Amino acid sequence: MYYRGEVVRRQRIDTLVDDSLVVELKSTVVLAAYATRQTYNYLRASMLERGLTLHFGPEPRFYRVRCRN
Template identity: 40%
Template sequence: MNSTDDAPRGDLRHGETTEKIIGVFYEVYNELGFGFLESVYHKSMLLALTDAGLRVETQVHLPVFFRGHLVGDFFADIFVEHAVILELKAADDLAPAHNSQLLNYLKASSAEVGLLLNFGPKPRFKRLVFDNERKRLRPKIESA
């Protein structure tokens, strides 16, 4: 079985990958603590995830379509193993808007699992899942 298609832990889709990511999140938090800019945590997570043997991409482009037309773009903070979107925050607490942001990233992409990681006064994470069967087919952009 290849690592982008890891076996679920219990009933968790990409459970092994998300477990590693959450462990790395706590390692970074424990080493840096609270109070840095989000960009510091972003660079630190990239390094630590890579050190943990995970494949990472940063600022992944996610186009948004409406009625077959490109109407906007998202850029996901980090994409791990071509399977899990990470949205990083350095806020006092997680807000409903943060959940909505990650959920929209999942809707706009082929990824089904996302982690919202907050490097606030207390480290917090949320795991969101949006099954591909619930997504509408996204139209492909054809070159003219």
């Protein structure tokens, strides 16, 4: 992540599909409240527009995340 041209933080996306889809994988009993927000922040930082948060808990679910960059 950059601020005024300088690197201020590094983040690692779990999976990037065809340079257009960010996929964040979670494997917990309860999905944390910040999980989809984290995917949204990855989208903003990478200037991509589509993301998925995949939660492999007791009942698998997925969440779509969109960001208009």
